[in-house]
Amino acid sequence: MAAGRPRNFDMDQALDQALRVFWEKGYEGASLPDLTEAMGINRPSLYAAFGNKEELFRKALDRYETGPTAFVARALEEPTARQVADRLLKEGINMVTHPDHPGGCLAVQGALVCGDDAQPIREELERRRKAGEVVIRKRFQRAKAEGDLPADVEPNDLARYVTTVMRGLAVQAAGGATRKELLRVAELAMQAWPSK
Amino acid sequence: MAAGRPRNFDMDQALDQALRVFWEKGYEGASLPDLTEAMGINRPSLYAAFGNKEELFRKALDRYETGPTAFVARALEEPTARQVADRLLKEGINMVTHPDHPGGCLAVQGALVCGDDAQPIREELERRRKAGEVVIRKRFQRAKAEGDLPADVEPNDLARYVTTVMRGLAVQAAGGATRKELLRVAELAMQAWPSK
DNA sequence: GGCATATTGTATCAGTAGGTACAAAATTAA
DNA sequence: TTAATTTTGTACCTACTGATACAATATGCC
Numbered sequence: 001m002a003a004g005r006p007r008n009f010d011m012d013q014a015l016d017q018a019l020r021v022f023w024e025k026g027y028e029g030a031s032l033p034d035l036t037e038a039m040g041i042n043r044p045s046l047y048a049a050f051g052n053k054e055e056l057f058r059k060a061l062d063r064y065e066t067g068p069t070a071f072v073a074r075a076l077e078e079p080t081a082r083q084v085a086d087r088l089l090k091e092g093i094n095m096v097t098h099p100d101h102p103g104g105c106l107a108v109q110g111a112l113v114c115g116d117d118a119q120p121i122r123e124e125l126e127r128r129r130k131a132g133e134v135v136i137r138k139r140f141q142r143a144k145a146e147g148d149l150p151a152d153v154e155p156n157d158l159a160r161y162v163t164t165v166m167r168g169l170a171v172q173a174a175g176g177a178t179r180k181e182l183l184r185v186a187e188l189a190m191q192a193w194p195s196k
Numbered sequence: 197m198a199a200g201r202p203r204n205f206d207m208d209q210a211l212d213q214a215l216r217v218f219w220e221k222g223y224e225g226a227s228l229p230d231l232t233e234a235m236g237i238n239r240p241s242l243y244a245a246f247g248n249k250e251e252l253f254r255k256a257l258d259r260y261e262t263g264p265t266a267f268v269a270r271a272l273e274e275p276t277a278r279q280v281a282d283r284l285l286k287e288g289i290n291m292v293t294h295p296d297h298p299g300g301c302l303a304v305q306g307a308l309v310c311g312d313d314a315q316p317i318r319e320e321l322e323r324r325r326k327a328g329e330v331v332i333r334k335r336f337q338r339a340k341a342e343g344d345l346p347a348d349v350e351p352n353d354l355a356r357y358v359t360t361v362m363r364g365l366a367v368q369a370a371g372g373a374t375r376k377e378l379l380r381v382a383e384l385a386m387q388a389w390p391s392k
Numbered sequence: 393g394g395c396a397t398a399t400t401g402t403a404t405c406a407g408t409a410g411g412t413a414c415a416a417a418a419t420t421a422a
Numbered sequence: 423t424t425a426a427t428t429t430t431g432t433a434c435c436t437a438c439t440g441a442t443a444c445a446a447t448a449t450g451c452c
Contacts, residue, residue, distance in 0.1 A: 004428025005418040028224045029311030032410060042431060044412075049429095053410065102309075109308045112370050113300065115225030117410095126371045160368075160377060161384040168364030172356075174308050175322045181356060188357040192388035200398025201448040228440060238401060240442075245399090249440065313440095 011049060012063075014039040018050075019060040024102040027057055027111040027121045057110070057121060061128070064106050068095055072132060081143035082193050085162050088136070089186035092166045096173035097182065104174030107132070108167055133163045150195045158194075165189045207245060208259075210235040214246075215256040220298040223253055223307040223317045253306070253317060257324070260302050264291055268328060277339035278389050281358050284332070285382035288362045292369035293378060300370030303328070304363055329359045346391045354390075361385045 017038040021030045032053065036043055050056040071091040078084045096104050107129050111122040140155035149155065169182050213234040217226045228249065232239055246252040267287040274280045292300050303325050307318040336351035345351065365378050 003418095003420045004426085005430070007429060008418095024309060025311050026224075026309045028222075029309060029314065031311060031408080033408090034311070043410090044432095045430065047411070104309065108367055112308060112367065113220060113222045113225060113298075113305045115221050115227060115230070118225065129371060154380070157380045157384060160373075161381050164364035164368055164378075164381050165361060165385075166364070167367040168360035168362070171304055171308065171363040171367065172360055175325060177356075182360075184350070184353045185357050185360050188353060188388050189361075189385075190388075191390075192384050192386075194387075199448095199450040200396080201400070203399060204448095227438080229438090239440090240402095241400065243441070 007045070007049065009039070009041050009045070014041060014049070015056075015060055015063050018056055019063055019106070020101060022057055022060050022110060023064075023104075023106045026109055028114050028118050054121060058124065061106065061110070061124070065128070068098075068101065069105075069107075069132075071095060072135070076135065076139045081140050081148050081158070082190075084136075084139055084143070085158075085193065086186075086190055088162055089165065089169070089189060090183070093169055093173075093179060093182045093186055096170045097177070097179040103176065105167070105170035108170045109174050129163075129167075133159055136162060153194045161192070203241070203245065205235070205237050205241070210237060210242075210245070211252075211256055211259050214252055215259055215302070216297060218253055218256050218306060219260075219300070219302045222305055224310050224314050250317060254320065257302065257306070257320070261324070264294075264297065265301075265303075265328075267291060268331070272331065272335045277336050277344050277354070278386075280332075280335055280339070281354075281389065282382075282386055284358055285361065285365070285385060286379065289365055289369075289375060289378045289382055292366050293373070293375040299372065301363070301366035304366045305370050325359075325363075329355055332358060349390045357388070 017040070018035055021034050021038045024030075025034065030053075032043060032046075035053075035056070036046055039046065041049075046056065050059060071094075072088065075084055075087040075091055078087050107125050110125050111118050112125075114122050137155055137159035140149065140158050143149045144151075144153065144155050149158070165186075169177075169185065172182060172185075213236070214231055217230050217234045220226075221230065226249075228239060228242070231249075231252070232242055235242065237245075242252065246255055267290070268284065271280055271283040271287055274283050303321050306321050307314050308321075310318050333351055333355035336345065336354050339345045340347075340349065340351050345354070361382075365373075365381065368378060368381075
């Protein structure tokens with residue numbers, strides 16, 4: 001089979017740059033010139049390689065989930081529910097305030113609300129946020145089955161609590177809060193943990 | 197003084213509609229046609245009465261703060277810090293899930309991140325969020341001076357904690373969480389309150 | 393009524409949004 | 423070397439963005 005002219009950019013590197021732009025400006029706020037400049041490619045190359053803006057965002061989002069947010073899966077492996085929650089908060093803070101990439105969380109600030117055109121993206125992000133909540137809930141359900149949580153505690157509520165705090169932390173980080181400030185918040189948030 | 201042709205719309209009513217659109221779609225996501233249609237006026241009337249899109253947003257934001265978010269000032273009047281926090285969370289939830297207006301919080305979803313043009317708005321919202329945090333902090337500082345909080349507790353941290361949870365609740369509400377779900381979260385969040 | 397003033401509606405502006413046509417360039421297969 | 427294939431770069435498209443010029447209209451004051 002024939003080969004054709006080779007592309008002179010790395011797809012993953014370009015995607016990382018697109019991710020950075022979407023993260024920093026949101027889906028709507030990221031313009032095609034913003035993206036092509038950061039990715040170091042021109043418009044037709046972007047469309048040939050990634051489809052369109054919406055598909056590019058989805059691919060950047062996939063990369064976001066296998067990269068920066070991989071800490072969630074790791075945190076779930078902690079032995080107790082309490083340790084899971086503690087690590088989710090701490091590593092979450094580490095992520096949303098990490099100096100190597102934009103502050104905050106793409107799943108929150110990518111398109112929390114938006115115009116009509118971007119609604120599919122808003123819904124996609126909402127779906128993924130929901131999915132993140134579900135894996136945490138399942139982990140806490142398991143914890144309860146293992147006797148690791150009091151009988152009168154709803155894993156559902158606990159998962160929603162941790163998730164809600166994490167999203168609040170993400171908003172704070174997007175606004176410039178420091179890691180140190182947010183770690184104090186996490187410490188307080190963990191005071192709510194049942195049966196200390 | 198002469199009068200000229202009277203405007204045939206109510207400024208406050210129009211502003212309320214603009215507020216609704218910005219709340220629902222964010223600053224960038226709200227287009228001029230979105231705004232004029234909701235406000236029931238045409239473009240030149242909008243510009244004559246409110247300046248431009250940015251000024252309109254600022255005026256809608258002022259109205260937001262004297263209307264939907266007025267619960268904050270009321271909550272601060274509660275006798276104890278604990279009651280203040282509890283009421284902030286509960287009334288905050290009531291607000292961000294109220295059926296009479298869009299879900300979530302304008303100060304969070306109006307422009308958490310955005311493109312270059314909207315940066316002034318993003319910064320304005322960040323300023324106002326910060327100001328909201330400050331009034332809560334001051335209330336907790338007073339509480340501490342009054343012996344209403346343990347000596348080893350930082351009012352600063354407590355204010356940031358409450359604020360962070362409220363913002364998390366706002367994100368959840370923007371994503372469609374119900375009032376009932378969020379009240380369970382608030383209940384858990386209050387478990388963290390010092391010296392029960 | 394006539395004048396000054398202010399708002400309305402239409403029609404339009406320049407700039408930018410996302411997206412693409414098309415030819416030149418760079419590769420592999422034959 | 424030639425043919426087939428794929429990417430690149432330029433130039434461009436349509437639609438929509440926020441914003442206005444201007445004439446028509448509606449008021450209060452004299």
